Amino acid sequence: MISKLDLYKVFCKVGKSESFSKAAKELYMTQPAVSQAIMQLERELDIRLFNRTPKGVSLTNEGKLLFEYANSALNLIHVGEEKILESKNLTTGELTIGVGDTISKYFLLPYLEAFHNKYPNIKFKIVNGTTLELCAILKSGTVDIAICNFPIDDPTLELIPCIEVQDIFVCGEKYKHFLSWPIKLDELVKLPLILLEQKSISRKYVDEYLLDRGIKIAPEFELGSHDLLLEFAKINLGIACVTKEFSQDYLNKGLLYEVKMVEEIPSRNIGVCFLKSVSLSPASTKFVEIIENK
Structure with missing residues (x-):
């Protein structure tokens, strides 16, 4: 059985062409099938949609009213389908x-x-x-x-x-002497530390790693951004825990120095x-x- 949407497609095509035979040709349907579709829609709506004339058909007043809305709706559906296709092909979105x-x-x-x-x-x-x-x-x-x-x-x-990525500790010139030998975690935490705020995942990761080893930290500074960690360490306010991969510019230029650890914090992703x-x-x-x- 033909769907309601298809009935409206046939209706709009007949309304535009004002001919069952032309509509049938454009829709690749037989003329009797088009006529049957229109009759089915008229029965369901209990209204006459077309006036039959020797030259073809014309919309009734009710048909004109329905055509205005149905044609707009079908156009909107077409636009929606085009937008979906554009999105799928990544030409818009x-x-x-x-x-x-x-x-x-x-x-x-x-x-x-x-x-x-x-x-x-x-x-x-x-x-x-x-x-x-x-x-x-x-x-x-x-x-x-x-x-x-x-x-x-x-x-x-x-x-x-x-x-x-790897979490490391870095320092400026003031604490550079710690680079002479690898330092233990329990020795490191006695120094002024600069860490991210506790709500950050990377801070939580470091905290949990240290707590698993019975080490609790009380940082001197807790900051909201990684760049501030680097800047605070550069002016010798303490030793900062940073992401090594995001600190290479400071390390390569000699603005900061990596503190060598006896036990490195495991890498994360x-x-x-x-x-x-x-x-x-x-x-x-x-x-x-x-x-x-x-």
Whole structure:
């Protein structure tokens, strides 16, 4: 049985062509099938839609009213289908990414550039936050994907590790003499420490590692950004715990020095996360592929 949507498609085609035979030809249907469709719609609506004339058909007043709405609706459906196709082919659309400032600056930018060069019509929207904040807004649907510090313990999220990073301690000239020999963790924590705020995942990771070894820390400074850790250590306010991969510029220029440890903090990962229960958009899928394959 022909669907209601198909009935309206036939109705609009007949209304435009004012001929059953022309409509049948354009729809690749037989003329009796077109006539039957119109009669079925007229029965369901209990109204006459066309006046039959020797030259063809013309819309009744009621038919004209219905045609105005039905034709607009079908056009909107067509536009929607075109938009879906454009989105699928990545010729239009928007990609919303949740990411922290540090990861955005030191990790994400090259991938944004690569994706934009390949799909220039996709718009980016970047939402900043800590890993915990990003996980929350990811669940609310505010962002499509998030680039976060791992580990994350959340069974509702799909986690894709992308880069391995190492937490290290760095210092300026004042504490440079500690570089002469590897220092133990229990000796290190007696010095003025500069750490990220406790709400950050990377800080929690370091805290838990130390607590597992019976070491509790009371930092001199707790800061909100990785760049501030580097700057505070550079002016000799203490020894900062930083991500080695994001501190290479300071280390290479001799602005900071890595404090050699007897026992290194185990490496961790930065990666992409998204909801398991929601399929990724075409743009999100391609962006994740670029990160994984580059």
